[in-house]
Amino acid sequence: MASPTDLRTSEALQVLRRVFGYDTFRGFQQDVIDHVVAGGDALVLMPTGGGKSLCYQIPALVRPGVGVVVSPLIALMQDQVDALTALGVRAGFLNSTLDLDARRRVEAAFLAGDLDLLYLAPEALGSRATVQLLDRGKIALFAIDEAHCVSQWGHDFRPDYLALSMLHERWPEVPRIALTATATSATRTEIATRLDLTGARHFVASFDRPNIQYRIVPKREPRKQLLGLLRDEHPGDAGIVYCLSRASVEKTAEFLTANGIAALPYHAGLDASVRARNQQRFLREEGLVMVATIAFGMGIDKPDVRFVAHLDLPKSVEGYYQETGRAGRDGLPSTAWLAYGLQDVVQQRKLIETSEGDLAHRRGLARHLDAMLALCETVRCRRSQLLEYFGEPGTPGCGNCDTCLEPPESWDGTIAAQKLLSTVFRLDRERNQRFGAGHCIDILLGRRSEKVAQFGHDSLTVFGIGGELREAEWRGVVRHLLAEGLLAVEGDYGTLVLTETSAEVLGRRRSVLLRREPERPTSGRAGRSRGTATATAELPPAAAPVFERLRAWRAAAAKEQGVPAYVIFHDATLRQIATDAPTSLTELSTVSGVGENKLAKYGEQILTVLADAPA
Template identity: 60%
Template sequence: MSDTPLTVLERVFGYHSFRGHQQAIIEALWRGEDALVLMPTGGGKSLCYQIPALLRSGTGVVISPLIALMQDQVDALHELGVRAGFLNSTLSREDTLATEQALLNGQLDLLYIAPERLTQPRMLSLLKQIPLALFAIDEAHCVSQWGHDFRSEYLQLGLLHEQFPEVPRIALTATADMRTRTEIAQRLELGSAAHFVSSFDRPNIQYRITQKSNARQQLLRFLRNEHPGDAGIIYCLSRNKVETTASWLQQQGFNALPYHAGLPVAQRRDNQQRFLREDGIIMVATIAFGMGIDKPDVRFVAHLDLPKSIEGYYQETGRAGRDGEPATAWLVYGVEDVIKLRQMLESSAGSEEHKRSERQKLDAMLGLCEITGCRRHALLNYFGEPGTGACGNCDGCLHPARTWDATEAVRKALSCVYRTGQRFGVNHLIDVLRGSENEKVRQFGHQHLSTYGLGTDLPAASWRSIFRQLVARGLLRVDVEGYGSLHLTEACRPILRGEETIHLREDMKEATERSRSRRHQPALPEEDKPLWEALRRLRKQLADEHGVPPYVIFNDRTLLEMVEKRPLKDNELLSVTGVGETKLERFGDDFLELIREHEYAS
């Protein structure tokens, strides 16, 4: 019987059914059609091109910007019995020539390649000498100049349609609004491609956003109360903050590592490998880290600074909970984040049109932070997916925000901005409102202003919240000269004239979710825990022997099913999700022997 998508899924990958649009996408490529795929992180995008590459004659070519991860991706395919290779700048000349020869000899089912190498004349000449199953363009949002992760080398990928018109192409990404999606289709000449847009909802992720008070202490409480010993990612805006935060976490007893583009290549590679292959590592990183990370058991993603866009926030938080188990997306932000990002945006070298687009993205991100309702509903709505009401798994649903009539306080804040000449930042404005007698207030004579001391009825934290929300609502804007001073906008006139009232969000003490987001452990009966731990130890031992992360051998869900089913024979183990024929052949005896030992001992 000839292979079908389902038989390949079962025989090679060990799964017994497809998810979402996977089967329709695979069958479209199998027929030789093009596809543009939007699927959330953890949704199974790679199967959408790996299975058709195995079904069609020739080699499937995967274009990916993730040079540092190609080795891991290829190693994982080797464990499945798939003939895979990669070509990038990390290979020696000998290894490069050997991989090219394997390609010419028809010995590769899949070839991973960076876009800059693909477009070289020599590489294109090689590809024209062999039968090609398909081209898969991964992380396709990189082609869009309106996207959050533009890569100029992706602009040349339109040549695939011109030079290989008969080879089907699939473009895949986890995040793209309608504008970015349209640009992907245009630049990659995928005008006739079918679009497959999966739900953006990740119901297992709990979204929580709160204001900064003392960010380090807030982070420490979050980690100790909710995620002790868990693997996670902490994002920071600057390289310096990455390094100081990682160092501080190490002093607090956490296994934390830094990652940013300024570190030596060897250190970045080693830290990334440790994160993938060891348990309980926390990676503190800039956005240079994370794209293509397949680690399924990342239990949290934390942001210590405001992301630049909802697209970036969604993709970064999507690296949590790829295994479908509970995970947390936790963010703290403050008015200083807004000021810093607006300064960076205005001082960038982009065109005015590009800056306008970036302003809109930042405003949308601020809107997500300041809403008083369901975060998930707002997130899905941004990507054009109608929400279904309250999700019950975000801070907006679990701890609904209260609002208060802030009209009088807002008028004081706006008046203070005006009377100080629209030349000062938040800290100084708060000092004036609170009646501070510091040197700067006296230097500018602001102790004589009518707004001096008008705000002693509110603590500094409340004024900081007010200014943050006024910037988010567009009633104040940050200057473009880099000094962080606040300026009135036309939108504030009705409030200053007494024609409108305004209600603001009441910042509440941050809630923790001890009961829900504790360190992830499967809910096993006491008698099953010894087998579970023994299976984990065996998996780690085999992973070390094969030089791959433990989840490449088997993921947690597969081990749990082994505990539940207690397979004792080959055919019984083959029925476990995630056990294909090659893995049965390579690892079956070891796992069956261990399960038998536990069965006979009990």
């Protein structure tokens, strides 16, 4: 006789095949699902694109009652519900976008048990009416999506998440599953404590995203560098470009548009209707580039984002990982590209010094920034250092990041560091003056600029002693010293000052190892051609035109239904269809991602597209 666990596993696997069209679970999905179906609480860390949603969707379909999903993503709930509806799952949402009649219909469906999943915003659980509604229905489970939002040190902190411990207090018999793609061990502990999940079973997947190629380049003319990336490597691809300021978002979107790239802006300063329209276009049209502040992106399910580019330095490794993880959710090769320069370091240090909060808060921000700077400055495998940050053992080399594809040289920069620190020392102590990096570099290079001449700095003993390095290399020295805390910036003008540890270098008690700056920008195309993941994206020659015909059909179907293209089918599914060329519904049903509902709805249309394809 089959055990209860075997029966639950069998039922979950049937749902996976029938509804979602997949034959097997990935990683520890099955362990999570079995645990939650049995009534256990879980804390799940799984990278973006790793299949977190199935970990609560399938238990909601297997357990009696309605799965209640707490999500901070009001603007995306409609698309999430559309995607589930396309699979034949009965889903709805309650948030401030609904009118009274629509809300009553969803509430009635919940009470009647006519929903499988109900999405709620976290603030909704602060409403007495919502709590009373949930009391009257049958709840299968609570899923707390984007659980890192509860972390007050995190990059996406949402105060409403702090109240979600009430779920266990009010409904102690209902299992809860908290999910996130980004959390260090300290953040996991904070999530468990704040959500009253200290007794929950933890499931932690690898943070590795092998299909993403991580690249960090010296910032020269960042918009032109970005344009080169898009033209050379990602023509016609969908992607996200992150900028620190609203003004930079606007200017970058205008620059790309003027150069023939379809780009849209997104930031909190835009009218809400404009933001919503641009987000919808990005989700529903193919090949658009979204230029945005970090206000955009969390919960974006678009699977075919082929690149994420940063024109400014992220504030933390968590933020960087979360944002770059929006690329390549479908597992196909994608690029995470960051342009990083001295001014980024100066700007971020200034933001920390002027930030609200006490000294402990500023120190916390500084620790996060230090880890991000270390990732930028490393001569090791970027992926390995990224994984180690999240407590996962790194590897000697991934073969798919810039430092592996084109290993940088390292050099002993101790003497150069001493020269720079001596310049800052002499300006401060001998002349009682402080200046920024550019002026210090002019002095070292022996440039009699207007300012150097004005202040008589060409008479300093350090004037002209740095001719062995180029300006770009001196900027790298400054950047590294700032990253290591051997130099600091202060004031509105970003003037350089020594730190307590500067004396260790000046006194020859500490050496400084630096990256060798390349003479010219690295050829990204050459790097990609050697990437280990690139070959998986290739289609057989005969299948490529069929794939494009299927994409055209999908675009038309999505437009007719008013849903994103990926709601119909992911690229990965269309690629397999194009490659396998099924000739019957039975054969089509074996393709990964083709469940019963989609087979019935689109099967004949797909077979017609295949039959009409030129031989």
